[in-house]
Amino acid sequence: MKRLAIFGASGHGRVVADIAECCGWEVFFFDDAEPMDGATLGLPYCGTFETLLERKGDFGGAFVGIGNNDIRMTKCKALLDAGYFLPSLLHPSATVSRYAQIAEGAVIMPGAVVNAGARIGFACIVNTAASVDHDCVLDAGVHISPGAHLAGQVFVGTCSWIGIGAIVRQRISIGSHAMIAAGAVVVKDVQDAATVIGVPATQVR
Template identity: 45%
Template sequence: MYLFGASGHGKVVAEIAEETGYKIEAYIDDNPLKERVLSYRVLHEIPPHEIDILISIGNNRIRKRIVKQGGLFNYITLIHPKSAISKRVKIGEGTIAMPGVTINAAVKIGAHCIINTNASIDHDCIIEDFVHISPNVALAGNVYVGEGTHIGIGASVIPGIEIGKWCTIGAGAVIIADVPDGATVVGNPGKIIKSKSLKI
């Protein structure tokens, strides 16, 4: 398999790929100064043939842009062996779950998401495509997270909350009310401090 993105997040993804038995052929990255990361070579062009790949870039908008551009890609889903994933969870292509993640029954997670270290997602949550759930986030049951949203490290969301598309939830925020599309929310209790365009 290949990893698309050779920065810090790509290093973590590489180790999870190794843990799950994948052979990493190379990274793909447009930075010409990068030649090797960890023990792997870095290509600066996409191979012209069909490849197995995971987009190892933390930025949600960039991951979506790469997918929209298309390519001869078979997207891999990676689940760290030291995560606890219910057998009744559905996980989309290109998504990664990192060490210590807990995902409980009847959760649906979309494509190209990052479920980061020690995040907890309780029953019946829906996580749409291109979402990043940061380390130590806690989502209670029946939470909805819209496409492209980034939930910052250590944030908590009470049951039944709906968070819109392309939102930013600040580190440590406590979300006790629904969040509209494009909003940035910080604090305890969470308050909207700005809104942004949804154009990708």
């Protein structure tokens, strides 16, 4: 069986590990803080990020199971620089069009839908039961939270976070490092680094 090193043994890391196993990987955890008993689902904990960088020969690939977009991007880039292969992980219950593109280091979680022509960037998360419709483009490091829905041709800039249950109307452009609040309905373009809240969503900072 192929051996996958996962950096991050938090809740998100554990969900990623479960998906990796469904994809046929044998999972080994790394984290800078030694996980508490039971926090790795009984799977092996093998050391810190530094140790992971030194052990490339032991694994068929590596993945970053960290929810924070900036940290995930930084760690993914460091793993690539160290020569690691970063797979994309698609849960078997996700529906992903064969006309969609999923970049390395991205995870598509249970029940999610990615439709034709969509492009999911490096190190993105499409979380549980979220949908990304036709021709959407997610730049690197984006997180689409559980149950959020993007209509067709939406663009999301690097490291932006679409909150749980949010809805984004078709052809909207969202800048980089933006925060779309849980439950927001986005009907206008969103600037870089803006936080928008509510129905319809308005900028609060």
